[in-house]
Amino acid sequence: MNMRISAGEFTERSLQIIRDLKHLEGPMLPILHAIQAEFGYVPDEVKPIIASELNLSRAEVHGVVTFYHEFRDHPAGRHVLKLCRAEACQSMGSDRIADRVRQLLGIDFHQTTLDGAVTLEPVYCLGLCACAPAAMLDDEVYGRVDEHCLGEIVAEVRR
Numbered sequence: 001m002n003m004r005i006s007a008g009e010f011t012e013r014s015l016q017i018i019r020d021l022k023h024l025e026g027p028m029l030p031i032l033h034a035i036q037a038e039f040g041y042v043p044d045e046v047k048p049i050i051a052s053e054l055n056l057s058r059a060e061v062h063g064v065v066t067f068y069h070e071f072r073d074h075p076a077g078r079h080v081l082k083l084c085r086a087e088a089c090q091s092m093g094s095d096r097i098a099d100r101v102r103q104l105l106g107i108d109f110h111q112t113t114l115d116g117a118v119t120l121e122p123v124y125c126l127g128l129c130a131c132a133p134a135a136m137l138d139d140e141v142y143g144r145v146d147e148h149c150l151g152e153i154v155a156e157v158r159r
């Protein structure tokens with residue numbers, strides 16, 4: 001865990017989130033999203049707490065966390081750049097763009113630049129297929145992106 005809170009505070013905040021949401025039908029995903037919103041990622045330490053509260057095994061919780069690409073197992077950089085890797089975007093050249101962005105940032109997917117500025121993540125459809133290829137920087141979506149436009153976005157966030 002790489003957070004500036006005590007273990008006790010971490011457990012207390014985690015339990016509060018879990019207990020607020022565990023009554024939902026299918027509570028696991030809402031809980032994981034809320035945990036990631038709170039801490040910036042899903043720390044390993046929260047998995048046994050979730051397992052215990054939902055009467056599941058740690059392996060079951062771990063399986064869900066690793067199945068969904070949107071959950072991080074480490075803190076993100078100051079900005080999160082998501083590139084769509086799904087079919088419509090691939091057919092419009094997203095692989096080539098992803099190669100270029102990885103080269104520009106010097107990192108692969110699921111990694112963060114050394115200066116802590118950008119975390120690069122894949123995403124599987126942003127609902128912008130008609131404007132493929134699509135990308136998302138933090139909460140803002142971009143359609144019909146190309147290498148040039150993503151190069152400018154990358155330069156901007158690293159300033």
Ligand code: FES
Binds near residue numbers: 125127
């Ligand atoms: S496939 Fe990329 S936005 Fe839908």
